[in-house]
Amino acid sequence: MNVRLIAAFFAATLISISCFSQTIQEDFKPSSLNQPGQEYPQVNSQGYARFRIFAPKADSVKVSLGLGGRGGTKLKKGDDGYWTATTEGPMDEGFHYYNVTIDGGKFNDPGAKNYYGSVRWESGIEIPAHDQDFYALKDVPHGNVQQILFPSKSTGTPRRAFVYTPPGYEKEKSKKYPVLYLQHGWGEDETAWSNQGHANLIMDNLIAEGKIKPFLIVMTYGMTNEVKFGKIREFKIDPFQAVLVDELIPYVDANFRTLTNRDNRAMAGLSMGGMETKMITLNKPDVFGYYGLLSGGVYAPDDLKDKAKPKLVFISCGSKERPDGVTKAVTDLKGAGYNAVSYVSDKTAHEFLTWRRSLHEMAPLLFK
Amino acid sequence: MNVRLIAAFFAATLISISCFSQTIQEDFKPSSLNQPGQEYPQVNSQGYARFRIFAPKADSVKVSLGLGGRGGTKLKKGDDGYWTATTEGPMDEGFHYYNVTIDGGKFNDPGAKNYYGSVRWESGIEIPAHDQDFYALKDVPHGNVQQILFPSKSTGTPRRAFVYTPPGYEKEKSKKYPVLYLQHGWGEDETAWSNQGHANLIMDNLIAEGKIKPFLIVMTYGMTNEVKFGKIREFKIDPFQAVLVDELIPYVDANFRTLTNRDNRAMAGLSMGGMETKMITLNKPDVFGYYGLLSGGVYAPDDLKDKAKPKLVFISCGSKERPDGVTKAVTDLKGAGYNAVSYVSDKTAHEFLTWRRSLHEMAPLLFK
Structure with a gap:
């Protein structure tokens, strides 16, 4: 931390302290x-x-x-x-x-x-939160969150995922839906997005307001190989990529009514889940058409060149994180001809309100 | 506790103590x-x-x-x-x-x-447990456990339930299924039967072995009105009965592919959930055709007379509870012409292994 940063830090602290009175x-x-x-x-x-x-x-x-x-x-x-x-x-x-x-x-x-x-x-x-209405439990039609246990040869045990199916999924028996694969952060698991993230309620409310076309969300455990917080740079994506791309996606496509092409499949994640999203979408550009990094790094234009072009790149973080990095990355991507959108959550840090809001902003942009 | 009981208690304790060595x-x-x-x-x-x-x-x-x-x-x-x-x-x-x-x-x-x-x-x-295989996570086809949020006018808020759908439910699009409504005990909630009860794994394994025809299980919160443990005799069934019979059952029948007649609907519960099962099945004998009390009291023939006859009454408990009461009740019911089955779980008390085993014994007897 350099001297200017330290000064800025103390200035911010003084502003905060003034609130105590x-x-x-x-x-x-x-x-x-x-x-x-x-x-x-x-x-x-x-x-x-x-x-x-x-x-x-x-x-x-x-x-x-x-x-x-x-x-x-x-x-x-x-x-x-x-x-x-x-x-x-x-x-x-x-x-x-x-x-x-x-x-x-x-x-x-x-x-x-x-x-x-x-x-x-x-x-x-x-x-x-002053804007908590968007993830409130309301008297609107509700989708389901289904716990599935899918076979996984690569890890030798059935694995758990949660699948959000939107309201009407049970009744509209011939309709097929796009799918968002949505990852949690370091130290979290597949319960995070529906428990603390309220992903299902965010979707139910957006659908009730007519702001999005319904899609499925699939959430599974992303720390397939153990990784210690300080050693996240040693993280290898291969074990989780095998589970997600070779095992979970085929299971979901076989057992739910999904649209199975690239343009109807998105991947996004928060924090470490963003890092995983970046690695997997770049390794498998033909599998996913929409990418989302929520407080989880950025794409540079060079990362994407010579690969199937994403339909959308969504990058977000909280205003108390590094919003300049996010907005600059999106400016660069746009300059290079990509469809990129940034979002900065006001007055939030590396926490779940940032990610609830990010999902709420990103969902209407998917599968257009 | 009378003198004989105290003597029996000490004898049992001495036997236990001898194990310590x-x-x-x-x-x-x-x-x-x-x-x-x-x-x-x-x-x-x-x-x-x-x-x-x-x-x-x-x-x-x-x-x-x-x-x-x-x-x-x-x-x-x-x-x-x-x-x-x-x-x-x-x-x-x-x-x-x-x-x-x-x-x-x-x-x-x-x-x-x-x-x-x-x-x-x-x-x-x-x-x-020596018999833990029946609730183990195995490499067999797995059903899903779906979290649903159903509207409830009587309580003024959407309410949560979990619905077990058997393997194949998604694919066999025209098949309709019987339903078991399965209640937790005092101080527990709608998470108990799938978390600590492994109800979904018990079903998956029974289905994989060809021992039962697939059915749905619906689990919701049964302590709709607050009840303190010492005051369970003051418990009134009306609020929960309204949620279950007037709100949840119609929602499940409208949103899942169910068989909606009495002979394809069962109710069972453990402990307080057994008490609720008894009250509700006797109040609504036309709604449920199969009754199960797991460590949750008994039916006497007089309870059932002048009502639509149940297809089956299943009564169970652990051997460390009051097995004589259970077997006597079933003998009495059989004597009065009812189809009744008792089950005593060996060497278990008022705990979940008793109830896992009870579900495993009861499931093959339902919807015959």
Whole structure:
């Protein structure tokens, strides 16, 4: 980090600190991701989170979330054995993973539901977003999320995937649909996009509003070969590419009513899933016609040359990530004659609200 | 508890205690329900469980499982900050819920996956059963487990259910199927039968062996009105009956290829789900033709008289529950001219191996 960056960092921190002086509104409500009947954790209208955990004989209790969603917050013990604290400032809107350190050991908050991230089932909390309507559970026709178990010779075991089928899929018995293969990030699994991503509700709502033509989404586990976070550069795509392209796609095409040509097949992924998307679409340009990288790197025009031209390249990230890299990449791609679209999610970081919004922006552009 | 029962209890305990003197085999392996990459908890070939939890500054760590699966086990702290212990004796075969008490607060084991039970997401551990083959993930054709969101006017929100569709359902486009409505127990939810129950794998294997004709299984949340464990006698069936009979069944019949008459519709449930099954089948004898109570009470001939006769009444429990009550009830029903079948699961208690086995026994008897 150079001196200018450090200065910028401190300036940003000062702006954030100035927010702390606001009065905390005492309108805390249970997070929407709490376990049934659990009152804590809570969130207020400003985005502060309040935690409350029972551990009467513990010496220290800390949650991994703090200002903005990063850092951590130490809890204080009350006479009743409950440890409580409110974050120092508002958190970013949307979904955050977190965990609780009790006397030096890492556990989950017994009040919150769990979501797979960071190679463990973590606690989850939801800070209501001003635009949460697009992924809300509404009284509209709903598609299904189907757990399938498909054969995989390359890994020697049946493997799990989830398939979103849009409303009407069961009834319109002769209609065939395009398919988006959608990957999770590092440390997550095939449950992420429907659990914390609400991919099914985003689709149901877009379809109810007439904004997209229905398509299927297929989500499977992308960490086929184990990869440690610091060693992601050593990642080899071959094992996962074999599962996806040689095993899963043929199974889906044989067992669901799909359109099986390149122009009706998309691949996208978030973070590490974007890296996988880039590798696989470049290795198999005849298999996928639409590419999406969500906080997961960029394509340069040189990556794409001398290959079947993609119908669309969609690249996105949060405004708190590296939006300049995303917009520059798309400008370059357009300059080289590609159909490319960028999207920057306002005031979000490398987290799921960025990716929910990215899916919501990308879906209407697919299969045109 | 009378004197004779107390004597029997102590006799049973002494028999159990005599098992303790056996040498513990050091062939411990990670439980099959561990989170990816987690070495603990472990299970050995005799059914002992070993726990290992990192909490270097804690004063006390205890898991809720002990001998047989009941009681609890205190962990001892090592110099490396890890707390460890092995259960005093072998646990019952099959699935057990558990939690971890750290300095007086209730958390989960960070090594294990979580399963909804006791109105919380609990840790789960699996003691390999000698007959586990019937619910194993095998290289056979697999059905899907579909998450559906169905409209519910009576509760004012779309509700979730899971629908098992057998292998071939997608391809055989004109075939219609019978349906089993299958309920979880108190403190569990609609995830229980497919997560910890392996209902889908039990069906896949039975179908692959040619032992049953394929049917659908529908699983939804049965604690529509909140009920506390001690107050289960105050439970009113009306709210859940409205969801199941007036909302879910019509939705399933409209959106899946089902046979919609009484003789092709069954209801069964475990524990509280058995109580619900009894109440609803007696209230709505024209809706269901097959009844199943798994560790969930019995029917007396008087319950059934002057109503449409069930095609089958299936009643089961574990041998460590009240098997005499189950076999007597079935004898009485047979004496009164009903087609009734009892099943007692050997050496299991009020736990999921009893219910996996019960489903496996009941499924071939349905829709004959």
